[in-house]
Amino acid sequence: MGSMATGATTRLTVRSPQGSYPIHVGAGLRWRLAEMGAPHGLRGRVVVVSSEGAAAEHAQAVMETLPQATLLTIADGEGAKNLATVERLYSQLIEAGIQRDSTMLALGGGVLGDTAGFAAASFLRGIRCVQMPSTLLAMVDSSVGGKVGINLREGKNLVGAFLQPAAVILDPELLETLPAIEWRCGMAEVIKHGLLADEELLAPRWLKDGRPAASDLPELLRRALRVKIDVVEADPFEQGQRAHLNLGHTFAHAIERVADYRWKHGEAVAVGLLAAAQLSERLGMCAAGLAARVEQVLERAGLPRRLEAGMQAGALYAAMARDKKWVSGRSRFVLLRGIGQPEVVWDVPADEVVAVLRALGAS
Ligand SMILES: NC(=O)c1ccc[n+]([C@@H]2O[C@H](COP(=O)([O-])OP(=O)(O)OC[C@H]3O[C@@H](n4cnc5c(N)ncnc54)[C@H](O)[C@@H]3O)[C@@H](O)[C@H]2O)c1
Ligand SMILES: [Zn+2]
Incomplete structure (x- = not known):
């Protein structure tokens, strides 16, 4: 583990x-937080917020590096991403003794980063927050861009804020567990x-045994981060281009809801990406073959390509129609003219969407 501890940082x-x-x-980097983090507020009064479960082990390492910090632990899982957790955290x-000039270090997956980050954005009208993501999803996606928030019973991510982190500290070794x-x-x-935006990320070399080799990981992280950074820089408050990050997600959120959240988000995104590619082809937006390519990449990654038996196309469509991004009943999808050419498309005919859902196994 420690062998790469002195390796280069980017x-x-x-x-x-x-x-x-x-x-x-x-x-x-978790062993160098005092030095790396000091310019970003990780000195003086610091609170480390982490979650129960595997991230707890990494929190111990972090506490050795920042001995003056207070460690707070919240419950694990999407079910804890709510106002009750945030309220307990405020207390x-x-x-x-956290004050306006204190700093929070949010250590964990996307759920922890969103929940703790939302507490940081609102506590005393906002304290500094350093994000230290511990899942691959959080590293390449949720820790960057400043969106923080929680779920309501009525739906996911319905309450939130924009709080740009003071810094993001990304130690790939956290992924070893x-x-x-x-x-x-x-x-x-x-x-x-x-x-x-980066066709190279679809190459088989990242997925030899279903995941990147440790030596490829830094490059994978850098490339995937580049895409996210370019999008959030172009559209920091989600008024335009940032919508592209929802590629596959209109389908994915409907799948998650219809499956009562038994599907993991990433699994639903996989089928959602395939659905978006198929819909793009059906509408004649892109060359034939794009969906087959997406399907092959997902297969290599060991991700699902079909809906669950028994899922109803009508129920999935109804769930999509409740998407907060569909304005006054008009459907909205992010589709592809090709790889690297996403486009927001309004008013896609419902029967085209249903045809795609049926092709993916819906009844
Ligand atoms: N803010 C944004 O822009 C944004 C973007 C995408 C997703 N999200 C949010 O991110 C969340 C999903 O994040 P996630 O996929 O990281 O899920 P998660 O945070 O629930 O983590 C998944 C599981 O991995 C465990 N875990 C975390 N780090 C670990 C480690 N190093 N070793 C072993 N286990 C570890 C967690 O305890 C959890 O059980 C969703 O709530 C989603 O809404 C936010
Ligand atoms: Zn997602």
């Missing part, structure tokens, strides 16, 4: 109207980034 910069921030990528922050299913789910978002 610094990427994200420009934002609320201030620019760095993403530091380097194996073993614990007060108890820990990540279960195979979480790798695959993270790769679904990497494949999405590849379809949006």
